[in-house]
Amino acid sequence: MTKEELWQAALARLQLNVSRANFAAWFKEATILDWQNDNVLIGTPNSFSKEWLKKKFHEDILKALKDVAPEIKKVEYAVFNKSSSEKNNPPPPQNSKQIPFEELQLNPRTGLNTRYTFKDFVVASFNEVAYAAAEAVVRDPGRAYNPFFVYGGVGLGKTHLLQAIGNKLDEEEEMKIKYISADKLVSQIVNSIHDRSIDSLKKEFQQLDLLIVDDIQFVAGKEKTQEEFFHIFNALYERNSQIILSSDRLPSAIPALEKRLSSRFEGGMVTDVGRPDYESRRAILETKAKEWKIDLSHEIVDYVATNIQNNVRELEGALKRLDAHQNMKKGKLTLSIVQKILRDLTKTQAKIATPQKIVSSVASFYDIEIKELLSPTRKKDVAYPRQIAMYLLRQDLKKSYLSIGEVFGGRDHTTVIYACTKIHGETAKDAQLAEEINLIRQRIYGE
Ligand code: ADP
Ligand code: MG
Numbered sequence: 001m002t003k004e005e006l007w008q009a010a011l012a013r014l015q016l017n018v019s020r021a022n023f024a025a026w027f028k029e030a031t032i033l034d035w036q037n038d039n040v041l042i043g044t045p046n047s048f049s050k051e052w053l054k055k056k057f058h059e060d061i062l063k064a065l066k067d068v069a070p071e072i073k074k075v076e077y078a079v080f081n082k083s084s085s086e087k088n089n090p091p092p093p094q095n096s097k098q099i100p101f102e103e104l105q106l107n108p109r110t111g112l113n114t115r116y117t118f119k120d121f122v123v124a125s126f127n128e129v130a131y132a133a134a135e136a137v138v139r140d141p142g143r144a145y146n147p148f149f150v151y152g153g154v155g156l157g158k159t160h161l162l163q164a165i166g167n168k169l170d171e172e173e174e175m176k177i178k179y180i181s182a183d184k185l186v187s188q189i190v191n192s193i194h195d196r197s198i199d200s201l202k203k204e205f206q207q208l209d210l211l212i213v214d215d216i217q218f219v220a221g222k223e224k225t226q227e228e229f230f231h232i233f234n235a236l237y238e239r240n241s242q243i244i245l246s247s248d249r250l251p252s253a254i255p256a257l258e259k260r261l262s263s264r265f266e267g268g269m270v271t272d273v274g275r276p277d278y279e280s281r282r283a284i285l286e287t288k289a290k291e292w293k294i295d296l297s298h299e300i301v302d303y304v305a306t307n308i309q310n311n312v313r314e315l316e317g318a319l320k321r322l323d324a325h326q327n328m329k330k331g332k333l334t335l336s337i338v339q340k341i342l343r344d345l346t347k348t349q350a351k352i353a354t355p356q357k358i359v360s361s362v363a364s365f366y367d368i369e370i371k372e373l374l375s376p377t378r379k380k381d382v383a384y385p386r387q388i389a390m391y392l393l394r395q396d397l398k399k400s401y402l403s404i405g406e407v408f409g410g411r412d413h414t415t416v417i418y419a420c421t422k423i424h425g426e427t428a429k430d431a432q433l434a435e436e437i438n439l440i441r442q443r444i445y446g447e
Helices: 003-017 020-027 047-068 128-139 158-172 182-194 198-206 223-238 259-265 278-291 298-307 312-329 335-341 343-347 355-365 370-374 380-397 401-407 413-429 431-446
Strands: 031-036 039-044 074-079 148-151 177-181 210-214 242-247 269-272
Touching: 003 020, 003 031, 003 047, 020 047, 039 047, 047 074, 128 148, 128 158, 128 269, 148 158, 158 177, 158 210, 158 242, 177 182, 182 198, 182 210, 182 223, 198 223, 223 242, 223 259, 278 298, 278 312, 298 312, 298 335, 312 335, 312 343, 335 343, 355 370, 355 380, 355 431, 370 380, 380 401, 380 413, 380 431, 401 413, 413 431
Parallel strands: 039 074, 148 242, 148 269, 177 210, 210 242
Antiparallel strands: 031 039
16 A cells, blocks of 8 residues: 555545544645654645644544554654745734724725734634634635635624735735625625626626625525625635635524535635633733733733633723723723723623523524524424523523423423433534534623
């Protein structure tokens, strides 16, 4: 067996165990560089994918190789494309910045807001994967990851990251670029169908080298838009134009989205931004405080990072208040002043789930009526979300099975037990479901 044959056979096995998006993103470009007895050296196109394979897929890879050639015991990884530069850390932010004002910096040619740059983008554990993928897109637009799909809750930096890619490419390359939010896209398409200019609108889009559509979940249920966008997408994809999309959820979880579109969206790189953990929140606060010239002690940074947890936008909001105070009073900020200034912000942080909140978050996530979720209907697209809602009531509120049954119109407690056990078991095996539950929790606790 040659090393190529070994790799093909291993890939066939790996394909069964990793998601399609992961497979496309991480395995397609990898290869076996060397195979000596029990030792295999895997080559990847860049250091990021090397680290990623090593960190996330090492066990899977070793097992797949062993299945084919049982003598293999050791797998090592190396980068084989030396041209890819190593720049996994952004340069430190400069010290000369004002708090940015969004409206003023719109580039009318591209639709991009030039305030969103990589330079100002703080990279930490909650967004490092999305960031690294974005860098790969910048290095090799149209080829590295196409489409590139980023999802996650509000205020976590999706728009910032998408626009940073656009601004960077606009700076460095001769590219026709367009950034557009999906709701704008919907109205442009609808209007142009109405006044019969859809062909010229489509032509305009199809000539782009880079198209960024933000919040693509807003095309849900918009059939005409989906139809036209499908053609635009295909035309761009065929000419290797880069397509970048963001959403509040995975493509397959966007309700009323044509299957052919969601599978196109999954065909490239799909990655999420999570909620920032404590360390990430500190990093964001420290970087921005420096950038905006706000003088904060460690104690204050710690206080804000501990008490404001939801997203980057809220951290920015807190900093802006502190800045305003500092400008007004000129005095040094003390912890007790900060506590006073942020009192109302930190209070709302103690978000607790209620049964109502859980039910309404699940219903809105799956785009069904609360009424329906609580009704006895057995339709699958309602019954499954209902089981998830039951599971969350149990997990997060520790409700009794009996009382959960009552929430859903007096269902038997054995039905509830069945639902909770089932969903619990599935989350352990089904990464997509785990992710959906995670996103629902972000809605319950985050917004
Ligand atoms: P989303 O599109 O996910 O709702 P945004 O991109 O609008 O979030 O981010 C909200 C605010 O937080 C923006 O002002 C953005 O500049 C800032 N922000 C988000 N993530 C980061 C980050 N990693 N580094 C610096 N600023 C960030
Ligand atoms: Mg956004």
